[in-house]
Amino acid sequence: MRIHRLVLALAAIACASGLAVAQTKELKIAHISSRAGPLEPFSTQSSRGMKLGFEYATNGTMEVAGRKIVLLDKDDQMKADVGKTLLQSAYKDEGVDIAVGPASSAVALAMIQVARENKKLLIIDMAAAENLTSTKGSKYAFRIGRNSDHDAYSNAFVYGKPGTFIATLAPDYAFGREGMASFKAAMKGKPATFVEEVYAPAGTADFTPYATKLFNALKDKPGRKVILFIWAGAGNPMKVFDLNPQRYGIEMMTIGGTLLMLNAGARPLIGNEAATSYYFRCPKNAINDWMVKEHQKRFNEPPDFFVPNGFMTAQAIVELVKKTNGKTDDTELMIKTLNSIAFDSPKGKVFFKNNQLMQPMYHYEYIENPEWKDTKWKGVDVKCKGEISIEDMNVPTTVLKN
Incomplete structure (x- = not known):
């Protein structure tokens, strides 16, 4: 009887320990984009915006639903095959919860195939070709930025x-x-x-x-x-x-x-x-004011075109993980939840419709x-x-x- 009670006690401790681990588990996000070449400035803008967006959306804690946000920056070299390989590795080898990117529409088309095959979420922050969320899209691929x-x-x-x-x-x-x-x-x-x-x-x-x-x-x-x-x-x-x-x-x-x-x-x-889609003087709201002020303070210039893309990507991810109570291993739940999300952004009120963020x-x-x-x-x-x-x-x- 004493042994039985000991086993139950150890099991309870293990369960409690496992719960604690689950609540503090890292939320891994791979940002795959062009870190060199002609699209590098766009990727830099989005990366800056994403970090500012996570800071704003989490009130500076960089945590959501008890999970620490970890960003993994990767360079697709503006090559479709490199983008595919990086995304496959991120899903399979690094265990990322959500992938973000890229800047190039051609690379995005290749990455959508990988998201579909792995049944994992891909959030396109910049690539703008309309077919990425229509004829050549997938239910696993969402887009934050405006499309063509x-x-x-x-x-x-x-x-x-x-x-x-x-x-x-x-x-x-x-x-x-x-x-x-x-x-x-x-x-x-x-x-x-x-x-x-x-x-x-x-x-x-x-x-x-x-x-x-x-x-x-x-x-x-x-x-x-x-x-x-x-x-x-x-x-x-x-x-x-x-x-x-x-x-x-x-x-x-x-x-x-x-x-x-x-x-x-x-x-x-x-x-x-x-x-x-964006010029820093155009939106008149408190969130854009904060983003412009912080970007100016940190980078000595106003935010450019793709900064709000990264910012809104971070906001959407935080809203998503809040609504799923930190659960990111059920992709169907994430898809359903993300398509129901609306939030206030640097561009005002925005919302998802059929995997595309609708925006002024x-x-x-x-x-x-x-x-x-x-x-x-x-x-x-x-x-x-x-x-x-x-x-x-x-x-x-x-x-x-x-």
């Missing part, structure tokens, strides 16, 4: 006006083609007219043949003539300005968003307008700021003209199944 449909529908709100003739320029890979397909879909029913779409290889140095095709399509049109472009990575479509589109009365503007880091080269765009965008105009004349932004700033609400855009989403 957000870019498209918000800019259709700005440019879909009578008497406007539009030609487009984009890189010849998933991000570019999906982005422009989304824009054309968003413009259906709008009174503006499409006249040409041009795709140039990623990394293009000489834009002359592509610009010539765009100029020829627009130069004889009456009314407003606009080249709208999106770009990411190597190559600089702003070189089209060197060929003087203004001589034909042609405007040129990006519809891929505002990057503070590129303001110095955006002087030719002063006076032009478009829509963007912002109507803006490039302006000259004399106070920035001697800064690295060379006097170029952005004036925020208003919020484009989730309801104004009505961005489509897709129910994802495997």
